[in-house]
Every structure is written in structure tokens, then in C-alpha cells.
Amino acid sequence: DAGVTQSPTHLIKTRGQQVTLRCSPISGHKSVSWYQQVLGQGPQFIFQYYEKEERGRGNFPDRFSARQFPNYSSELNVNALLLGDSALYLCASSEGPRAMSTEAFFGQGTRLTVV
Amino acid sequence: TxxxxxxxxxxxxxxxxNLTVYCNSSSVFSSLQWYRQEPGxxxxxxxxxxxxxxxKKLKRLTFQFGDARKDSSLHITAAQPGDxxxxxxxxxxxxxxxxKLQFGAGTQVVVTP
Structure with missing residues (x-):
């Protein structure tokens, strides 16, 4: 079975541009969470979606948005990119929104560089 | 933060x-998880x-959760380069x-042959 897949793996954008990152969860998993990992730090929670609805949001500006599709895949959008948005963006998949304790599986991430 | x-x-x-890594917080958690991350x-x-x-023991790794569920430790015995x-x-x-999972900043472990 395929694990969590994220695309693209690497991306370079210019300040002020917009970016869309994609995540496909493990088959059967209905919940997707997004994390930002800046170099030298641990992942920071951005969003959690379950059954196409936002269940939780971290302390990120409104430039960050996300959505989940009927097939449970998800997109993370970031508008008006800043240099500080450069990071590894991780997607985590779980069966349900409260199942993170034993069933959280991370993708390999998308490395975003803003220049 | x-x-x-x-x-x-x-x-x-x-x-x-052998090595021990510590994880401390002032908050109580429902559970605590340990992850390993490779570059990229x-x-x-x-x-x-x-x-x-x-x-909990996982081969040479021993994990402990504090009594108050605020802290944890990871102990590796006889570390190998693959660790x-x-x-x-x-x-x-x-x-x-x-x-919601809240992460620490991580401990970078390097084991040299």
C-alpha cells in the first residue's frame, strides 16, 4: 500500500507569489493534518481536516489556507509568500481526527524555498 | 515557540x-510520541x-513517560550508526x-563507527 504522498517534493518561489501543496493520505484514512518545519525546529501544527471540514487550526496567518476533497486528499495554499515561509511542509494522515495517538503517518514533505 | x-x-x-534524550513540558498530554526523522x-x-x-522497550530503545504525563525520556543502549x-x-x-500534536525542537543524534 502506498504511504502518504506529497507533491511536489521541492519548490522554489519568489516573495509575494502564491503556492499550492498537495497531499494524498493513506487509503482508508479520512483525516489530514498539515505541519510546517523550519530548519532546526520541530514541526508546527497548521491545520487538521476531517471529512472535508476544518477541525483545528494552528497559530498561522490568514495567508495560509487549506481544503480537503471528497477523496480525502488535501491542498495547502499559501498566499503572498514571505522569506520566512521557507520550510519543509509535512502532511500527516490518520483514520480520524482523534486517532493521532497511534495512527499518524507522515509524508516525505515538500521543501519550499522562498527567494 | x-x-x-x-x-x-x-x-x-x-x-x-549509551545515550538518553529528554523531553519536558509544563503541560499534561493525553499521550506522548517519539519520532525519528532522517534528512529530507x-x-x-x-x-x-x-x-x-x-x-516501553523497542529492541535497544527504552521510552519512559513521567508519572505526571508531562515529560518523557528515550534511552538507547549500545548505539549503532543506524540510530x-x-x-x-x-x-x-x-x-x-x-x-493536535505539538512537537519539541528535536535532538540531533550522530553515532560514529
Missing amino acids: QLLEQSPQFLSIQEGE EGPVLLVTVVTGGEV TGLYLCAGLTLTDSWG
């Missing part, structure tokens, strides 16, 4: 030595501890409708 503090930030040891990859779950005072990686602890906070 990381809610969980990990120490040390960096650890370099020789193959065969996502974190991989090693273990979840749920009960205060719980000890090299970024070790992350994460506390799980559950509400009625969802759960």
Missing part, C-alpha cells in the same frame, strides 16, 4: 555507547506512551472532535 523542550539539542557519540524525510513514529509511569537521526517528541492534546 516549542511547548515541549528537548535536551540536549545535539548529541555525538561513538558506536556502542517526514518523521517516522517510534512509540506512543499513554499512561503515567509507563515504560543517527533527529529524534522528536510530540505531545498529543485531544478535544471532543480532534487531536
Whole structure:
């Protein structure tokens, strides 16, 4: 079975541009969470979606948005990119929104560089 | 700002030595997880501890959850070069409708032959 897949793996954008990152969860998993990992730090929670609805949001500006599709895949959008948005963006998949304790599986991430 | 503090930030040891990584917080968590992350990859779950005072062993790795469910430790016996990686602890906070993982900054472990 395929694990969590994220695309693209690497991306370079210019300040002020917009970016869309994609995540496909493990088959059967209905919940997707997004994390930002800046170099030298641990992942920071951005969003959690379950059954196409936002269940939780971290302390990120409104430039960050996300959505989940009927097939449970998800997109993370970031508008008006800043240099500080450069990071590894991780997607985590779980069966349900409260199942993170034993069933959280991370993708390999998308490395975003803003220049 | 990381809610969980990990120490040390960096650890370099020789193959065969033992090491301990600590994860401390002022918050109580529903459970605490340990992950290992390789460069350019996502974190991989090693273990979840749920009960205060719980000890779990995974081959040469021993994980302990503090009695108050605020802190944890990871002990590796006879470390091998394959143990090299970024070790992350994460506390799980559950509400009625969802759960959130909060990560520490990680401990970079380097094991040299």
C-alpha cells in the first residue's frame, strides 16, 4: 500500500507569489493534518481536516489556507509568500481526527524555498 | 515557540555507547510520541506512551513517560550508526472532535563507527 504522498517534493518561489501543496493520505484514512518545519525546529501544527471540514487550526496567518476533497486528499495554499515561509511542509494522515495517538503517518514533505 | 523542550539539542557519540534524550513540558498530554526523522524525510513514529509511569522497550530503545504525563525520556543502549537521526517528541492534546500534536525542537543524534 502506498504511504502518504506529497507533491511536489521541492519548490522554489519568489516573495509575494502564491503556492499550492498537495497531499494524498493513506487509503482508508479520512483525516489530514498539515505541519510546517523550519530548519532546526520541530514541526508546527497548521491545520487538521476531517471529512472535508476544518477541525483545528494552528497559530498561522490568514495567508495560509487549506481544503480537503471528497477523496480525502488535501491542498495547502499559501498566499503572498514571505522569506520566512521557507520550510519543509509535512502532511500527516490518520483514520480520524482523534486517532493521532497511534495512527499518524507522515509524508516525505515538500521543501519550499522562498527567494 | 516549542511547548515541549528537548535536551540536549545535539548529541555525538561513538558506536556502542549509551545515550538518553529528554523531553519536558509544563503541560499534561493525553499521550506522548517519539519520532525519528532522517534528512529530507517526514518523521517516522517510534512509540506512543499513554499512561503515567509507563515504560516501553523497542529492541535497544527504552521510552519512559513521567508519572505526571508531562515529560518523557528515550534511552538507547549500545548505539549503532543506524540510530543517527533527529529524534522528536510530540505531545498529543485531544478535544471532543480532534487531536493536535505539538512537537519539541528535536535532538540531533550522530553515532560514529
